[in-house]
Amino acid sequence: MQSFKAYLPDETATAALGAALARALQPGLVIYLHGDLGAGKTALTRALIQAAGHTGTVKSPTYTLSEPYRVTVDGEPVNVIHYDLYRMSSPEEFLDAGFREDFDGKNVCIVEWPEKGEPVLPPPDVRVLLEVRGHGREVELKALSQPGLLCLNRLAYSPS
Ligand SMILES: Nc1ncnc2c1ncn2[C@@H]1O[C@H](COP(=O)(O)OP(=O)(O)O)[C@@H](O)[C@H]1O
Ligand SMILES: [Mg+2]
Structure with a gap:
Protein backbone atom coordinates (compact mmCIF):
# COMPACT_ATOMS: atom_id res chain seq x y z
CA MET A 1 0.00 0.00 0.00
CA GLN A 2 1.60 3.24 -1.10
CA SER A 3 -1.22 5.51 -0.08
CA PHE A 4 -4.26 5.37 2.09
CA LYS A 5 -7.27 7.67 2.11
CA ALA A 6 -10.05 8.00 4.63
CA TYR A 7 -12.77 10.39 5.73
CA LEU A 8 -12.60 11.29 9.41
CA PRO A 9 -16.12 12.41 10.36
CA ASP A 10 -15.21 13.72 13.80
CA GLU A 11 -12.37 14.17 16.27
CA THR A 12 -12.86 10.63 17.60
CA ALA A 13 -12.00 9.28 14.15
CA THR A 14 -8.87 11.45 14.07
CA ALA A 15 -7.88 10.08 17.48
CA ALA A 16 -8.47 6.49 16.29
CA LEU A 17 -6.22 7.06 13.30
CA GLY A 18 -3.53 8.57 15.56
CA ALA A 19 -3.69 5.50 17.80
CA ALA A 20 -3.53 3.16 14.80
CA LEU A 21 -0.48 5.05 13.55
CA ALA A 22 1.18 4.71 16.96
CA ARG A 23 0.88 0.93 16.64
CA ALA A 24 2.21 0.91 13.06
CA LEU A 25 5.30 3.05 13.73
CA GLN A 26 8.88 1.89 13.86
CA PRO A 27 11.75 3.78 15.51
CA GLY A 28 13.37 6.34 13.23
CA LEU A 29 10.30 7.17 11.17
CA VAL A 30 9.90 10.74 9.89
CA ILE A 31 6.35 11.93 9.30
CA TYR A 32 5.39 15.23 7.66
CA LEU A 33 1.94 16.63 8.41
CA HIS A 34 0.43 18.92 5.77
CA GLY A 35 -2.75 20.92 6.08
CA ASP A 36 -4.11 24.37 6.93
CA LEU A 37 -4.49 25.73 10.44
CA GLY A 38 -7.21 23.72 12.16
CA ALA A 39 -6.95 20.75 9.81
CA GLY A 40 -6.12 18.44 12.71
CA LYS A 41 -2.34 18.00 12.57
CA THR A 42 -1.89 18.55 16.29
CA ALA A 43 -5.00 16.51 17.17
CA LEU A 44 -3.62 13.55 15.20
CA THR A 45 -0.17 13.88 16.77
CA ARG A 46 -1.61 14.18 20.27
CA ALA A 47 -3.58 10.93 19.83
CA LEU A 48 -0.50 9.19 18.47
CA ILE A 49 1.75 10.27 21.34
CA GLN A 50 -0.82 9.42 23.99
CA ARG A 70 9.50 9.46 25.83
CA VAL A 71 7.18 6.68 24.70
CA THR A 72 7.13 3.10 23.47
CA VAL A 73 7.23 2.31 19.77
CA ASP A 74 7.16 -1.24 18.48
CA GLY A 75 8.03 -2.42 22.02
CA GLU A 76 11.08 -0.15 22.26
CA PRO A 77 11.61 3.00 24.32
CA VAL A 78 11.85 5.84 21.82
CA ASN A 79 11.62 9.62 21.69
CA VAL A 80 8.82 10.98 19.61
CA ILE A 81 9.70 14.56 18.76
CA HIS A 82 6.83 16.80 17.72
CA TYR A 83 7.71 19.88 15.66
CA ASP A 104 19.07 10.09 13.87
CA GLY A 105 17.26 6.99 12.60
CA LYS A 106 16.02 6.20 16.11
CA ASN A 107 13.81 9.13 17.14
CA VAL A 108 10.38 9.32 15.58
CA CYS A 109 10.03 12.84 14.18
CA ILE A 110 6.60 14.31 13.44
CA VAL A 111 6.64 17.66 11.69
CA GLU A 112 3.83 20.19 11.32
CA TRP A 113 4.49 22.85 8.65
CA PRO A 114 7.43 21.02 7.05
CA GLU A 115 7.22 23.58 4.21
CA LYS A 116 8.93 26.04 6.58
CA GLY A 117 11.88 23.73 7.05
CA GLU A 118 12.76 23.19 3.44
CA PRO A 119 15.47 22.69 2.28
CA VAL A 120 17.26 21.69 5.51
CA LEU A 121 14.61 19.34 6.87
CA PRO A 122 15.45 15.63 6.37
CA PRO A 123 13.06 13.85 3.97
CA PRO A 124 9.92 12.07 5.20
CA ASP A 125 9.03 8.38 5.23
CA VAL A 126 5.33 9.20 5.37
CA ARG A 127 3.38 12.27 4.33
CA VAL A 128 0.00 12.94 5.90
CA LEU A 129 -2.34 15.39 4.17
CA LEU A 130 -5.31 16.68 6.14
CA GLU A 131 -8.09 18.79 4.69
CA VAL A 132 -11.36 20.11 6.03
CA ARG A 133 -14.32 18.56 4.25
CA GLY A 134 -17.82 19.23 5.50
CA HIS A 135 -17.86 18.79 9.27
CA GLY A 136 -14.97 16.33 9.14
CA ARG A 137 -11.54 15.87 7.62
CA GLU A 138 -10.23 14.13 4.54
CA VAL A 139 -6.92 12.40 5.22
CA GLU A 140 -4.38 10.87 2.90
CA LEU A 141 -1.22 9.06 3.97
CA LYS A 142 1.54 8.45 1.48
CA ALA A 143 4.57 6.20 1.88
CA LEU A 144 7.77 7.69 0.50
CA SER A 145 10.33 5.11 1.58
CA GLN A 146 10.61 1.42 2.42
CA PRO A 147 10.10 2.08 6.18
CA GLY A 148 7.15 4.31 5.30
CA LEU A 149 5.65 1.54 3.22
CA LEU A 150 6.08 -0.91 6.09
CA CYS A 151 4.30 1.55 8.38
CA LEU A 152 1.32 1.92 6.04
CA ASN A 153 1.16 -1.83 5.49
CA ARG A 154 0.99 -2.32 9.24
CA LEU A 155 -1.66 0.36 9.66
CA ALA A 156 -4.81 -1.21 11.00
CA TYR A 157 -7.37 1.54 10.71
CA SER A 158 -10.85 0.91 9.55
CA PRO A 159 -13.23 3.85 9.34
CA SER A 160 -16.25 3.27 11.57
N1 LIG B 1 -12.07 14.53 11.96
C1 LIG B 1 -12.42 15.70 12.51
N2 LIG B 1 -13.60 16.26 12.25
C2 LIG B 1 -13.94 17.46 12.79
N3 LIG B 1 -13.14 18.17 13.62
C3 LIG B 1 -11.93 17.65 13.91
C4 LIG B 1 -11.52 16.40 13.39
N4 LIG B 1 -10.28 16.14 13.85
C5 LIG B 1 -9.93 17.18 14.61
N5 LIG B 1 -10.93 18.10 14.67
C6 LIG B 1 -10.93 19.41 15.33
O1 LIG B 1 -10.26 20.30 14.48
C7 LIG B 1 -9.35 21.11 15.22
C8 LIG B 1 -7.95 20.78 14.79
O2 LIG B 1 -7.05 21.58 15.46
P1 LIG B 1 -5.51 21.27 15.44
O3 LIG B 1 -5.28 19.83 15.64
O4 LIG B 1 -4.86 22.21 16.39
O5 LIG B 1 -5.15 21.67 13.93
P2 LIG B 1 -3.74 21.98 13.28
O6 LIG B 1 -2.68 21.44 14.17
O7 LIG B 1 -3.79 21.31 11.94
O8 LIG B 1 -3.68 23.48 13.13
C9 LIG B 1 -9.59 20.80 16.68
O9 LIG B 1 -10.50 21.74 17.19
C10 LIG B 1 -10.21 19.42 16.66
O10 LIG B 1 -11.12 19.22 17.69
MG1 LIG C 1 -0.99 22.38 14.97
Whole structure:
Protein backbone atom coordinates (compact mmCIF):
# COMPACT_ATOMS: atom_id res chain seq x y z
CA MET A 1 0.00 0.00 0.00
CA GLN A 2 1.60 3.24 -1.10
CA SER A 3 -1.22 5.51 -0.08
CA PHE A 4 -4.26 5.37 2.09
CA LYS A 5 -7.27 7.67 2.11
CA ALA A 6 -10.05 8.00 4.63
CA TYR A 7 -12.77 10.39 5.73
CA LEU A 8 -12.60 11.29 9.41
CA PRO A 9 -16.12 12.41 10.36
CA ASP A 10 -15.21 13.72 13.80
CA GLU A 11 -12.37 14.17 16.27
CA THR A 12 -12.86 10.63 17.60
CA ALA A 13 -12.00 9.28 14.15
CA THR A 14 -8.87 11.45 14.07
CA ALA A 15 -7.88 10.08 17.48
CA ALA A 16 -8.47 6.49 16.29
CA LEU A 17 -6.22 7.06 13.30
CA GLY A 18 -3.53 8.57 15.56
CA ALA A 19 -3.69 5.50 17.80
CA ALA A 20 -3.53 3.16 14.80
CA LEU A 21 -0.48 5.05 13.55
CA ALA A 22 1.18 4.71 16.96
CA ARG A 23 0.88 0.93 16.64
CA ALA A 24 2.21 0.91 13.06
CA LEU A 25 5.30 3.05 13.73
CA GLN A 26 8.88 1.89 13.86
CA PRO A 27 11.75 3.78 15.51
CA GLY A 28 13.37 6.34 13.23
CA LEU A 29 10.30 7.17 11.17
CA VAL A 30 9.90 10.74 9.89
CA ILE A 31 6.35 11.93 9.30
CA TYR A 32 5.39 15.23 7.66
CA LEU A 33 1.94 16.63 8.41
CA HIS A 34 0.43 18.92 5.77
CA GLY A 35 -2.75 20.92 6.08
CA ASP A 36 -4.11 24.37 6.93
CA LEU A 37 -4.49 25.73 10.44
CA GLY A 38 -7.21 23.72 12.16
CA ALA A 39 -6.95 20.75 9.81
CA GLY A 40 -6.12 18.44 12.71
CA LYS A 41 -2.34 18.00 12.57
CA THR A 42 -1.89 18.55 16.29
CA ALA A 43 -5.00 16.51 17.17
CA LEU A 44 -3.62 13.55 15.20
CA THR A 45 -0.17 13.88 16.77
CA ARG A 46 -1.61 14.18 20.27
CA ALA A 47 -3.58 10.93 19.83
CA LEU A 48 -0.50 9.19 18.47
CA ILE A 49 1.75 10.27 21.34
CA GLN A 50 -0.82 9.42 23.99
CA ALA A 51 -1.53 6.02 22.43
CA ALA A 52 2.23 5.37 22.48
CA GLY A 53 2.15 5.73 26.26
CA HIS A 54 2.49 9.42 27.15
CA THR A 55 0.00 10.18 29.92
CA GLY A 56 0.34 13.98 30.14
CA THR A 57 -0.84 16.72 27.84
CA VAL A 58 0.40 17.25 24.30
CA LYS A 59 0.29 20.89 23.23
CA SER A 60 1.36 22.37 19.96
CA PRO A 61 5.02 23.44 20.31
CA THR A 62 4.13 26.79 18.78
CA TYR A 63 6.92 28.80 20.43
CA THR A 64 9.47 26.13 21.34
CA LEU A 65 9.13 24.68 17.79
CA SER A 66 9.86 21.19 19.14
CA GLU A 67 8.75 19.02 22.04
CA PRO A 68 10.09 15.53 22.87
CA TYR A 69 8.09 12.71 24.45
CA ARG A 70 9.50 9.46 25.83
CA VAL A 71 7.18 6.68 24.70
CA THR A 72 7.13 3.10 23.47
CA VAL A 73 7.23 2.31 19.77
CA ASP A 74 7.16 -1.24 18.48
CA GLY A 75 8.03 -2.42 22.02
CA GLU A 76 11.08 -0.15 22.26
CA PRO A 77 11.61 3.00 24.32
CA VAL A 78 11.85 5.84 21.82
CA ASN A 79 11.62 9.62 21.69
CA VAL A 80 8.82 10.98 19.61
CA ILE A 81 9.70 14.56 18.76
CA HIS A 82 6.83 16.80 17.72
CA TYR A 83 7.71 19.88 15.66
CA ASP A 84 5.59 22.83 14.68
CA LEU A 85 7.68 24.93 12.33
CA TYR A 86 4.94 27.47 11.58
CA ARG A 87 6.74 30.29 13.39
CA MET A 88 10.21 29.44 12.19
CA SER A 89 11.65 32.49 10.47
CA SER A 90 14.37 30.79 8.43
CA PRO A 91 15.83 27.34 7.79
CA GLU A 92 18.96 28.46 9.69
CA GLU A 93 16.89 28.52 12.86
CA PHE A 94 16.29 24.79 12.38
CA LEU A 95 20.00 24.13 12.04
CA ASP A 96 21.01 26.45 14.90
CA ALA A 97 18.57 24.72 17.24
CA GLY A 98 20.30 21.41 16.48
CA PHE A 99 17.09 19.89 15.17
CA ARG A 100 18.82 18.09 12.34
CA GLU A 101 20.68 15.92 14.88
CA ASP A 102 17.30 14.74 16.20
CA PHE A 103 16.74 12.91 12.90
CA ASP A 104 19.07 10.09 13.87
CA GLY A 105 17.26 6.99 12.60
CA LYS A 106 16.02 6.20 16.11
CA ASN A 107 13.81 9.13 17.14
CA VAL A 108 10.38 9.32 15.58
CA CYS A 109 10.03 12.84 14.18
CA ILE A 110 6.60 14.31 13.44
CA VAL A 111 6.64 17.66 11.69
CA GLU A 112 3.83 20.19 11.32
CA TRP A 113 4.49 22.85 8.65
CA PRO A 114 7.43 21.02 7.05
CA GLU A 115 7.22 23.58 4.21
CA LYS A 116 8.93 26.04 6.58
CA GLY A 117 11.88 23.73 7.05
CA GLU A 118 12.76 23.19 3.44
CA PRO A 119 15.47 22.69 2.28
CA VAL A 120 17.26 21.69 5.51
CA LEU A 121 14.61 19.34 6.87
CA PRO A 122 15.45 15.63 6.37
CA PRO A 123 13.06 13.85 3.97
CA PRO A 124 9.92 12.07 5.20
CA ASP A 125 9.03 8.38 5.23
CA VAL A 126 5.33 9.20 5.37
CA ARG A 127 3.38 12.27 4.33
CA VAL A 128 0.00 12.94 5.90
CA LEU A 129 -2.34 15.39 4.17
CA LEU A 130 -5.31 16.68 6.14
CA GLU A 131 -8.09 18.79 4.69
CA VAL A 132 -11.36 20.11 6.03
CA ARG A 133 -14.32 18.56 4.25
CA GLY A 134 -17.82 19.23 5.50
CA HIS A 135 -17.86 18.79 9.27
CA GLY A 136 -14.97 16.33 9.14
CA ARG A 137 -11.54 15.87 7.62
CA GLU A 138 -10.23 14.13 4.54
CA VAL A 139 -6.92 12.40 5.22
CA GLU A 140 -4.38 10.87 2.90
CA LEU A 141 -1.22 9.06 3.97
CA LYS A 142 1.54 8.45 1.48
CA ALA A 143 4.57 6.20 1.88
CA LEU A 144 7.77 7.69 0.50
CA SER A 145 10.33 5.11 1.58
CA GLN A 146 10.61 1.42 2.42
CA PRO A 147 10.10 2.08 6.18
CA GLY A 148 7.15 4.31 5.30
CA LEU A 149 5.65 1.54 3.22
CA LEU A 150 6.08 -0.91 6.09
CA CYS A 151 4.30 1.55 8.38
CA LEU A 152 1.32 1.92 6.04
CA ASN A 153 1.16 -1.83 5.49
CA ARG A 154 0.99 -2.32 9.24
CA LEU A 155 -1.66 0.36 9.66
CA ALA A 156 -4.81 -1.21 11.00
CA TYR A 157 -7.37 1.54 10.71
CA SER A 158 -10.85 0.91 9.55
CA PRO A 159 -13.23 3.85 9.34
CA SER A 160 -16.25 3.27 11.57
N1 LIG B 1 -12.07 14.53 11.96
C1 LIG B 1 -12.42 15.70 12.51
N2 LIG B 1 -13.60 16.26 12.25
C2 LIG B 1 -13.94 17.46 12.79
N3 LIG B 1 -13.14 18.17 13.62
C3 LIG B 1 -11.93 17.65 13.91
C4 LIG B 1 -11.52 16.40 13.39
N4 LIG B 1 -10.28 16.14 13.85
C5 LIG B 1 -9.93 17.18 14.61
N5 LIG B 1 -10.93 18.10 14.67
C6 LIG B 1 -10.93 19.41 15.33
O1 LIG B 1 -10.26 20.30 14.48
C7 LIG B 1 -9.35 21.11 15.22
C8 LIG B 1 -7.95 20.78 14.79
O2 LIG B 1 -7.05 21.58 15.46
P1 LIG B 1 -5.51 21.27 15.44
O3 LIG B 1 -5.28 19.83 15.64
O4 LIG B 1 -4.86 22.21 16.39
O5 LIG B 1 -5.15 21.67 13.93
P2 LIG B 1 -3.74 21.98 13.28
O6 LIG B 1 -2.68 21.44 14.17
O7 LIG B 1 -3.79 21.31 11.94
O8 LIG B 1 -3.68 23.48 13.13
C9 LIG B 1 -9.59 20.80 16.68
O9 LIG B 1 -10.50 21.74 17.19
C10 LIG B 1 -10.21 19.42 16.66
O10 LIG B 1 -11.12 19.22 17.69
MG1 LIG C 1 -0.99 22.38 14.97
